[in-house]
């Protein structure tokens with residue numbers, strides 16, 4: 001649970017072994033480096049007092065915390081309730097919830113919670129799982145425990161050879177993935193990272209082989225590059241997946257799993273990496289925000305490194321397909337992901 005239980009803020013700081021000022025610096029850097037989306041996160045969080053505690057509310061077998069508790073803990077200056085909408089405000093940070101909905105927005109970027117925000121009695125509450133596995137690591141990436149330094153990015157181009165992935169209006173997903181991945185490789189090298197490709201030709205790899213590669217590379221993070229498809233040809237936009245936390249449903253299947261996966265050891269980093277990449281994409285690209293979602297894709301469950309799966313648009317939507325078919329768009333995506341990784345590294349305390 002990333003230290004969110006009954007601990008006070010000061011207790012967490014001590015546990016993390018960090019001085020207050022270095023945490024502040026980290027949070028501020030995250031804010032400054034993650035584009036306009038996150039500017040001001042530090043501002044909201046720096047004013048923390050030591051006495052804040054989480055007051056856990058049991059409800060139907062789960063633990064929750066109240067919206068008021070969230071407001072106080074993160075030192076939002078206002079919490080406005082308007083019908084089903086709740087808005088947490090600070091000078092540069094706005095978080096929006098909606099009753100009975102799993103979608104929340106943090107500075108307009110969409111995240112999908114594992115459990116809906118509810119109001120069973122007089123208080124609006126959010127699950128502790130979502131607090132610990134999403135809200136806290138996104139608002140305070142500098143507090144994520146067990147962050148390893150990384151200097152290498154394992155880039156996984158989805159599909160390959162006899163597995164074309166989605167059959168798009170203008171081409172196969174596998175080819176777009178590979179081209180984008182190769183562009184990302186160059187963009188990351190330019191920014192000083194080492195890279196490792198799971199494939200660099202039109203070759204097929206089983207998902208477990210991709211996982212094996214990822215886990216064999218030291219000091220690395222993992223990005224799987226895909227493009228999306230849907231029977232609904234109107235479906236458009238970008239979505240980013242992080243492994244679903246233990247005991248929660250994945251966004252699309254609606255199936256929960258109580259089994260802890262190897263990848264769950266990186267829950268905090270996974271959601272922070274997804275946030276960095278997705279927020280940068282929303283900031284740079286004029287596309288629909290489909291949100292940061294949860295899944296138990298085989299390629300994510302077994303990875304012991306921070307890992308995400310990025311879906312760069314729909315090859316089955318005519319506007320998206322046209323964009324994806326251009327080198328300019330794929331290059332822009334590659335640059336965006338590369339810049340986001342630079343921001344992520346700084347946010348979690350790297351150089």
Ligand SMILES: [Zn+2]
Pocket residue numbers: 158159165166173226227
């Ligand atoms: Zn795919």
